[in-house]
Amino acid sequence: MNAAILKVKGITKVFPGVKALDNVSFDIRPGEVHALVGENGAGKSTLMKVLAGLHKPDGGEIIYQGEPIQVAGPLDARQKGILLIHQELSLSPELSVAENIYLGAWPTNRFGVLKKRELRRDASRALEALGCGFGPDVRVGTLSVAMQQMVEIARAEAFSANVVIFDEPTASLTDNEKDQLFQTIRGLKARGVGIVYISHKMDEIFDITDRITVLRDGQVQGTVETQDTGLNQVTRMMIGRTLDAYFVKAKEMFGAKVLSVDGLSKNGQFSDVSFSVREGEVLGLYGLVGAGRSELVEAIFGVRRADAGTIFWKGAPIELPTPRQAIDMGMALVPESRKEQGLVLMMGGRENTSLPHLKQFSEMAVMSRSKELATYEKYQSALAIKTTGPDQAMSQLSGGNQQKFVLAKWLCAEPKLIILDEPTRGIDVGSKSAIHELIAELAEKGLAVIVISSEMPEVLGVSHRVLTMSEGAVVAEFKGDDMTEENLIDAVSHHRGSDAA
């Protein structure tokens, strides 16, 4: 085929204590979509940051259009024609679409005054080329996530990018929006742009990519043609073993009701929600992003205040708790965002694990280091968490290992109810199935479990019963044989349809 447009040769990047990239080589051809896959901590993000100029490599070279180059920073990369589209978008919500497209590279006259007309004209051109349904003057903050992503992609047009790197682009998109994104990607591809596609979602990778490069522990395990390979082979390359039993469901041994809510409402977030969950039961909560699932469980846990409704704990009505009271009763919440809500990133595993239960880990308000260490060691080995020590900062761990510490900090107090909000989002296949197994194990030990997930196979795979939520309301409940993908989709979309009418 064509000669490579971008070649990475023997890139090495060392962080204190870790070799994040070890002699990594791969290449991107014009007009191909090249997947980069690997478990969390395999080095994908580091590699992309090297290409975008956010990291300086410790060895190796980047050859772009036949010439070795140095990338000074994201803007430099963009001007050279290499564009990184982050998982978390890098836009200024208060600025217009046009200003965002050219962020940092605005056309100015010699007095430094912005050339607005030129900016608008060029931005319009880029937006039209992509077929965006909005103009250059819209404030970015008012756009949906999918539209904001289009603004980032418009940069590819605006800067005539030759290489576009997508980092988990579908993480917060609906199916429809995903289809549109794929169309856009195919359009870029047809124009000869080389595309790097990073994702955890295998179906997407097999859908849209031409070649797959697998990274493991900072090393390239191999590059394969997508059409000549299968899920099993790629997974084996990623984790060194095949996964056959993906989901394990806990045996049905239900006990007494642990938690019931009756008519719980919060203005604008969820309304009139009622359900209950029993010992040993795994209750799934399915719904699209924005359906009010996280808001609901945060209100149960006391991080938010519900406006109305009653919570029953072990059959008795209780006052809406504070998080402290909820924890002391035996509730645990593994929140949606482990970095913002789950962990203190500059602390290590020891301190994060004891944080919700300082009383149990202290005597007369003096912390007991030995108790903390004992618990840390117990869960570090039970959950097979990779660290260099009890005080290694969370920020240095991979997503999967971080998530295991979030679990550890709740499990160590032996809760009666554990609520898991998107417990496997953005973590690697190996940690994912470990968490699925753990959910079954906990339920069999008699815990009540609530699992929130946007991934339908996951919710169906681990739960005994599934509630679907849409626009803040519980719209349906499924058990046993009724728990199918079609029914769930139906319940969620039907409700939306009837609301629109």
Added chain:
Amino acid sequence: MQQSINTVLRRHGLILGFLVFLAAVALSADAFLTPGNILDVLRQVSITGMMALGVTFVVLTGRLDLSVGSLLTLLTVIVVDQHNIAGPFPAIIMTLGAGILIGAFNGILVGFVGLNALIVTLAMLSFLQGLVLFYSGGSNVNVQDAQNTWFAVFGRGDFLGLPVPVILFLLGAIIAGLVLQYTTFGRRVYAVGGNETASVFSGVDARWTVFWTYVLSGLTTGFAAIIMGSRVMGAQNTIGQGYELTVLAGVILGGTSLLGGSGSIWRTVIGISMLGFIQNGLLLLGFAYYVQWLVTWAVIIIAVWIDLGAKRGRVFA
């Protein structure tokens, strides 16, 4: 190699620069490294240092307390005035009580109402300066019978060859350090500063944690006022002016991050002492006393810069 030199400079650059400065001053001013001068500096440092102990807790939660300058003035005026009216012991109790009260007031506004710490404490700085003048009517107060009161021990006394204020400061530092490192409260302070949202999700009441750090800040400023009043045996209406920035400079010079979550008491002890020696050294080199304001500026800018650099390094790492 280049990299490792950079790391060394980043981590220990301030200390290295400080040692070079010390050597330079020592070579050109014979008086600098005499025991008498060193004890003098430490005596000076014990006042700002005592205040900095409480402020360190506040800064660790990611907040600021700029009100401590005027608070020092107010509390010094109170302790001296009440000494004359009610006697030394009631004066001390009243001073500490007033410090706690003002701290609690800041703590409510920042911790519970959720107002911006910079604005709240800056406004308090202004308010307290006004309050001082209301209280004193604009005149300076002096301790009567200064020769015979046991109150003199806090600022002027010696014990085992060490000045009492220095002993008090070190004692305070040890207690504050132990509280911060080993108690549940200390852990909450670090957690709230490190990630407030995650702390709340872990059942830590960030509002109360922040509240108590301001109370501590008021309390340690109370102790500082007692030392100050005893040392000067009087109080002018501007006696604590500018102390809020000196204290803050000392805290961040030690390496406690303004972003919260990282730092310690021993860092503050080092930072505030370094600042004391720098200011004393400049005086001995013949600079006018007001050069200390310029030094405070430079120290704040450099320390914050280094802190930011370290954070960036971590983000990109």
